[in-house]
Amino acid sequence: MIEIQLTVNGKDYTVNIEEDKRLLDVLREDLGFTGVKEGCSEGECGACTVIMDGKTVNSCMVMGFQANGSNIVTIEGLEKDGQLHPIQQAFIDIGAVQCGYCTPGMILSAKALLDKNPNPTKEEIREGISGNLCRCTGYSKIVKAVEKARGYEDES
Amino acid sequence: MKRIGRGIGLSFYGTGYGNGFPDVSRAKVRLLKDGNVGIYVGGTEVGQGARTIFYQIGSETLKLSSDNISFITEDTSLMPDSGTAAASRQTYNTGNAIKIACENFMDRLREVAKRELKLNSTQGLKVNNGKIYLEFFPRKVISFKELAQKQKGNVIEAEGEFVAQTVEMDSETGQGAPYWPYTFNACGVELEVDVLTGKVEILKTRFAQDVGRAINPHLIEGQMDGGFAMALGYVLFEDLNINEGRIKNQKFSKYLIPTAMDMIDLENVIVEDPESTAPFGAKGVGEPVMIPIAPAILNAIYDAVGVRITELPATPEKLIEAIEDSKEGRVVKHG
Amino acid sequence: MRMSLDIVGKNMIRVDALSKVTGKAIYPADVYMDNMLYGKTLRSKVPHAYITVNTKEAENIDGVIKIFTCKDVPTNEHGVVFKDHEVFCSKKVRRIGDPIAFVVATDIKTCDLALEKIKVNYEEIEGVFDPISAMKEDAPKVHEGNNIMYHYKLRKGDTEKGFESSYVIAENTYKTHMVDHAFLQPESGVSYIDEEGRVTVVVATQYPHYDREEIARALNISEDEIRIINASIGGAFGGREDISLQIHLALAAKEIKRPIKVVYSREESFISHSKRHPLIMKYKTGADKNGKLLAMEADIIGDTGAYASWATNVLRKAGVHATGPYYIPNVKVDSIAVYTNNPFAGAMRGFGATQPPIAYEQQMDILAEELGIDPITIRMKNMFKKGSETATGQILTESVPLEECLNKVLEDMDLNLDRKGAY
Numbered sequence: 001m002i003e004i005q006l007t008v009n010g011k012d013y014t015v016n017i018e019e020d021k022r023l024l025d026v027l028r029e030d031l032g033f034t035g036v037k038e039g040c041s042e043g044e045c046g047a048c049t050v051i052m053d054g055k056t057v058n059s060c061m062v063m064g065f066q067a068n069g070s071n072i073v074t075i076e077g078l079e080k081d082g083q084l085h086p087i088q089q090a091f092i093d094i095g096a097v098q099c100g101y102c103t104p105g106m107i108l109s110a111k112a113l114l115d116k117n118p119n120p121t122k123e124e125i126r127e128g129i130s131g132n133l134c135r136c137t138g139y140s141k142i143v144k145a146v147e148k149a150r151g152y153e154d155e156s
Numbered sequence: 157m158k159r160i161g162r163g164i165g166l167s168f169y170g171t172g173y174g175n176g177f178p179d180v181s182r183a184k185v186r187l188l189k190d191g192n193v194g195i196y197v198g199g200t201e202v203g204q205g206a207r208t209i210f211y212q213i214g215s216e217t218l219k220l221s222s223d224n225i226s227f228i229t230e231d232t233s234l235m236p237d238s239g240t241a242a243a244s245r246q247t248y249n250t251g252n253a254i255k256i257a258c259e260n261f262m263d264r265l266r267e268v269a270k271r272e273l274k275l276n277s278t279q280g281l282k283v284n285n286g287k288i289y290l291e292f293f294p295r296k297v298i299s300f301k302e303l304a305q306k307q308k309g310n311v312i313e314a315e316g317e318f319v320a321q322t323v324e325m326d327s328e329t330g331q332g333a334p335y336w337p338y339t340f341n342a343c344g345v346e347l348e349v350d351v352l353t354g355k356v357e358i359l360k361t362r363f364a365q366d367v368g369r370a371i372n373p374h375l376i377e378g379q380m381d382g383g384f385a386m387a388l389g390y391v392l393f394e395d396l397n398i399n400e401g402r403i404k405n406q407k408f409s410k411y412l413i414p415t416a417m418d419m420i421d422l423e424n425v426i427v428e429d430p431e432s433t434a435p436f437g438a439k440g441v442g443e444p445v446m447i448p449i450a451p452a453i454l455n456a457i458y459d460a461v462g463v464r465i466t467e468l469p470a471t472p473e474k475l476i477e478a479i480e481d482s483k484e485g486r487v488v489k490h491g
Numbered sequence: 492m493r494m495s496l497d498i499v500g501k502n503m504i505r506v507d508a509l510s511k512v513t514g515k516a517i518y519p520a521d522v523y524m525d526n527m528l529y530g531k532t533l534r535s536k537v538p539h540a541y542i543t544v545n546t547k548e549a550e551n552i553d554g555v556i557k558i559f560t561c562k563d564v565p566t567n568e569h570g571v572v573f574k575d576h577e578v579f580c581s582k583k584v585r586r587i588g589d590p591i592a593f594v595v596a597t598d599i600k601t602c603d604l605a606l607e608k609i610k611v612n613y614e615e616i617e618g619v620f621d622p623i624s625a626m627k628e629d630a631p632k633v634h635e636g637n638n639i640m641y642h643y644k645l646r647k648g649d650t651e652k653g654f655e656s657s658y659v660i661a662e663n664t665y666k667t668h669m670v671d672h673a674f675l676q677p678e679s680g681v682s683y684i685d686e687e688g689r690v691t692v693v694v695a696t697q698y699p700h701y702d703r704e705e706i707a708r709a710l711n712i713s714e715d716e717i718r719i720i721n722a723s724i725g726g727a728f729g730g731r732e733d734i735s736l737q738i739h740l741a742l743a744a745k746e747i748k749r750p751i752k753v754v755y756s757r758e759e760s761f762i763s764h765s766k767r768h769p770l771i772m773k774y775k776t777g778a779d780k781n782g783k784l785l786a787m788e789a790d791i792i793g794d795t796g797a798y799a800s801w802a803t804n805v806l807r808k809a810g811v812h813a814t815g816p817y818y819i820p821n822v823k824v825d826s827i828a829v830y831t832n833n834p835f836a837g838a839m840r841g842f843g844a845t846q847p848p849i850a851y852e853q854q855m856d857i858l859a860e861e862l863g864i865d866p867i868t869i870r871m872k873n874m875f876k877k878g879s880e881t882a883t884g885q886i887l888t889e890s891v892p893l894e895e896c897l898n899k900v901l902e903d904m905d906l907n908l909d910r911k912g913a914y
Contacts, residue, residue: 034521035514037725039675040757044408047675075514088512092504095374098382099203100511101675101725107512126416133408135675135726136203138381139416141374163856164866164906166897167848168816168875169841175807198700201507202727208505216499222506232699232719233689240698242732242838325811325883330645330824333885334811340875340893344900364899366892374502386728386840391849394670396766400620401538401587401832406761413673425899429892436499439890443841450845451852455866459908464853467666 004068008033009077017064024048024059026067027074035075035104039133046132049105050074056112056131075104078111086152087111087145096145098136106132110146119150160359161460162346165452169444170335172245176324179245181253182236185214185261186313188226191286191301193218195257196228198238199250204442205375206246212371213251213435217258219284224300236315244440247371248337249318251435257316264314269298272306321433337431339439340366343384343448349460351479354472356392356457358418364425365445369437373426376441380424383445385414391450392470507723516723519693520679524750527681528556530743531602531753532736533592533609534762535584538797538832539618539631542584542611544591549608554601556747558609559593564742565711569734571701571837573799575634578709578738584613585633586797586832588762593739595751618832622771622794625831633797633830640795641803643810645824647882653786653821657777659861664773665850669766669794672839676725677760678735681752682744690717690741695724697731705734706741717741729838730764733800765837768793768805768828772813772850778858782869786821789813789850793828793836793843800837802828808843814882815851816893817873822882865907870897 005014008031015030027033027050036059039047043061050059051073078085087110090096097103106129113120113128120128125146126139134142173179183197195214201207207229215222228234238250266278269288273296275281280291289297303312325332346360363380370376393412397404405411430437450468458464463478510516535542546558561567561581568574580589594605619625625638632638654660680694690712696702699719707714724731736753743751755763773790791809795802810826839845859869875881877891900906 028521029523032523033514034517037518037676038520038754039677040408042407042409042757045675045757075512079513084512091512092508095378095502095505095508097505097508097511098205098378099675099724099726100507100516101518103511104514122421126419130415130417133413133415133675135386135413135673135728136382137378138383138385138414138422139419140381140421141378143416143421162904162906162908164870164897164900165848165852166816166870166874166893167844167852168812168893169844170808170811174804200697200699200721200724200727202697202724202731205505207507208503211506212498212501212503216496219497222498222503227506230699230721232703232717237700240701240732241727242697242729243842325645325807328644328646330643330810330882331647331884334807334883337890338887340816340891340896342893342896342900344904344906346904360904362900362902362904364896366890366896368890369500371499372501372503375505383840387845390670390767390845394673396669396671396761396834398669398833401618401834403587403761403834406758408673408757411671411673411761423903425896427892427896427899429890429895431890436496437890438499443844446840447845447848448852451848454849454853455856458853458856464663464857466663466853468668468849 002065004065006067007071009073019065021064022060023062023064023067026064027059033074033076037101037104046105046109047102049108049132051108051112056109075107087149090145090149090152094141094145094148096137096141102132102134106134106142114150114153157351158348159351159460160346160348161456162344163452163455163459164342164344165448165455166342167447169339169447171248171337171339171440172243172320172322172335174322174335176322179239179249179320181238181250181318183238183253183257183316184236184313185257186311187300187304189304191299191304192224192226193220194226194228195254196235197250197254198235199229199246200241201229202241204379205372206241208375209247209251209371210254213254214258216436217255220286224286244442244444247438247440248434249320251438252318253316255435256318257314260314260316264312268303268312272298272303337434337439339441339444341444341448343452345452345456347453347456347460349457349475351461354475358420361422363422364427365441366427366429367441368431368434368439369428370426371436371438376426377424379441380445381422384422384449385419387446387449388418389414391453391468395469518676518725519681519695519722520754522681522693524681524683527750527752528595528597529599529602530593530595530739530751531606532590532739533606535580535587535589535591537584537613537615538587540584540613540615541582542580542591542613545610546592549605552601552605552608554597555605556595558605559742564709566709569705569709569738571733571800572803575799586834588834593743595743595747620831620833622792622829622831625829633832638830639827640799640830641806641828643807643826645810645822645882648821650786650788650821650823654777657785658780659858660775660777661854661857662775664771667770667846667849669769669834669836671761671766672728672730674726674728674730677755677757679754680736680740681750682740683750684744684748685718690745691720692737692740693720693722694737695722695731697727702737706738709738710741710745728840729842732838733765735764765800766834767839768795768836770809770846772847774850774854776854776858782859782862782864782872784817784819784873787814787819788823791826794831794833795828796831796833796835798835800835802836805843809847811883812844813847815848816875818875818879819882867907
């Protein structure tokens with residue numbers, strides 16, 4: 001067992017974990033952030049995407065100890081003062097959600113994209129979310145939602 | 157070198173379990189203590205939007221805001237059986253069951269209201285916006301909430317059942333009426349084939365789907381987008397690579413499904429032609445939306461490079477091989 | 492006249508959207524309970540073999556609570572149409588991935604260790620992997636009796652005469668492959684005994700009442716003693732119709748009386764659940780000089796793999812839809828389902844209506860080209876309209892807007908393709 005410290009959604013945590021435990025399992029099992037989904041366990045589907053120190057990572061491919069000292073944002077951390085993040089709101093308004101299993105990871109990838117590039121083209125959006133698989137939506141409404149979120153962010 | 161081609165695909169799809177097999181959906185509607193309405197139904201939300209459609213059908217029938225309705229669709233100890241979330245049957249079959257249950261429930265409400273309002277008859281009693289009132293003397297009115305509070309232990313509820321009509325086919329001739337209703341669609345695709353790499357890129361689509369009547373256009377578009385994507389993977393690259401019963405591509409790094417980069421914005425057209433046996437005319441589209449895409453793509457590939465792919469998937473390797481074959485004295489596969 | 496409606500026809504926001512964008516929607520794997528155990532399934536590594544199983548060594552591992560095999564299941568069978576699946580294989584495995592045993596332990600690592608220590612002796616039998624070979628008399632038998640497990644026949648008019656009168660005839664064989672639903676959420680579930688003593692299974696399923704029925708049957712208890720809670724479902728597409736982990740979970744909760752959780756890996760998901768039927772479709776279609784369809788024959792063979800699942804219904808649906816949305820006076824279809832030792836095929840989006848268009852829509856283009864007419868004209872000439880009769884003799888009395896669909900496509904896409912002199 002090793003002790004790691006990390007910040008998740010602005011709150012500090014200290015956890016004792018097995019050395020071979022993945023960040024995904026630390027977040028889900030030890031800290032209760034079950035919005036982080038497991039879909040493939042090999043970094044292909046993006047369902048377990050979280051933002052770690054400003055960059056998206058597949059939390060199934062990061063070991064718990066590697067996250068020691070890091071700052072992590074999960075889907076549970078996007079709401080501020082009871083207000084949805086503009087991307088969350090846009091996903092609802094546009095109808096970019098179906099089964100919802102890819103949605104948390106998809107929204108976080110979109111957030112990382114917009115944080116870096118506030119004005120992406122459609123192609124850049126498609127590229128930005130290309131590491132997140134969705135089997136339901138055909139991505140069209142997801143792309144539209146990200147475009148719309150860009151507008152919401154301008155307003156706020 | 158890249159070649160552009162266009163192709164069309166048409167299809168039809170019969171809804172439901174079919175072939176005379178009892179295809180039954182049930183729903184139960186109950187007046188809750190706070191005057192809201194609970195609807196209990198075994199139809200499953202798998203991502204297709206059934207739960208939202210149920211709210212819209214329930215809300216429309218009861219003339220009641222969806223905020224005042226709760227659907228219970230998760231627990232077998234609470235809800236009646238509404239069949240599988242399959243065969244594109246939830247909107248049509250379970251939608252009908254919900255509509256019928258709501259109509260029966262409104263009849264029950266009128267009967268109880270007649271008693272509470274001390275009327276001779278239920279004639280002229282309207283149910284709207286959580287109130288039951290006499291249309292030509294609206295002062296005779298009672299709200300759902302008042303009605304619920306006066307019931308002291310008596311539950312006001314009603315059930316509804318919908319059984320689809322199909323006729324089992326003859327075992328020797330296949331004659332019969334195996335499905336109802338049928339749904340129709342057409343998809344046009346324009347694509348580009350790179351004759352050196354065999355890669356296919358979709359450039360434009362026009363996809364028209366018959367829906368009977370659209371209950372929720374956004375949800376239908378979502379189905380059309382998703383059906384297109386699933387068909388795209390099916391026809392061009394998804395491959396389990398099975399050898400002697402062993403799936404070799406048993407993970408996402410090997411079994412490739414479409415990403416956002418493989419898809420384009422689709423031009424979707426919703427075609428309405430209400431079906432009289434359907435709830436508000438609406439037919440299911442969950443499956444039909446996948447069906448015309450693959451043939452449209454295959455016909456467009458032929459239009460682009462003159463080769464017929466008769467064995468799926470139309471991978472780049474297969475396409476290049478077919479293109480090479482056709483150069484050496486074009487193989488005409490048809491008679 | 493159209494009824495004027497308040498909510499129907501409007502883009503009401505999905506009622507499940509908020510919980511899904513905030514990560515609050517609960518899928519079965521998100522359920523954690525006190526005192527919870529974990530379960531894992533031992534699956535066949537070979538496609539066809541007689542087996543004997545010895546769990547003794549595995550049972551002695553620290554942390555292993557119980558290992559379930561066929562001996563523990565009162566009625567060791569299930570299946571959506573035919574009960575040809577075993578809950579745990581008793582004598583024979585018929586495909587790679589067949590469930591043999593179910594380990595319940597205090598944690599997943601102990602489950603994995605126990606799976607390694609269960610000894611399965613495989614006495615391999617010759618397998619059969621393509622449906623054409625499987626149809627032969629002397630082919631290895633997957634189940635008792637013939638591998639041909641269903642034959643749908645459609646007969647209308649006289650196809651021989653129809654072909655005699657035809658000006659052009661196209662004959663081709665089309666093959667589709669087995670594919671996976673690849674829904675994003677791998678199978679998972681949690682079982683426990685609820686406060687009223689009911690065996691409760693939290694699962695993601697397309698049909699909770701069917702799961703209850705199968706559990707009742709397998710465990711030989713009444714349906715009232717079982718409760719299925721359908722959590723959020725991460726996609727299905729037909730892949731969550733057959734039983735996967737429901738009976739294993741219910742059995743374990745009933746015996747152990749503690750919560751048990753199972754989460755399949757992506758690999759296990761691929762290996763365990765149904766697939767789309769691969770079809771071999773031999774088509775012969777004839778038309779007159781003007782492109783009017785006169786006759787069609789289709790021989791369809793579907794590989795349902797090791798189990799029937801929905802094969803009868805899927806191959807029936809393929810047969811019924813074999814003509815495409817076109818009126819053809821003379822039709823002969825034979826649609827056959829065959830057992831092999833491949834992964835089993837079942838329901839998948841379109842359910843037997845998805846594969847035939849790969850054939851019939853290419854046939855239409857081929858005929859059009861032979862006749863020197865364009866693909867739209869030949870379709871317009873033959874398509875179903877209100878009042879048309881299908882090949883099964885059914886009258887399409889209403890809501891048949893196929894022509895309108897095609898016209899909507901043509902509004903913004905030129906598909907009157909003239910192929911003369913192309914290539």
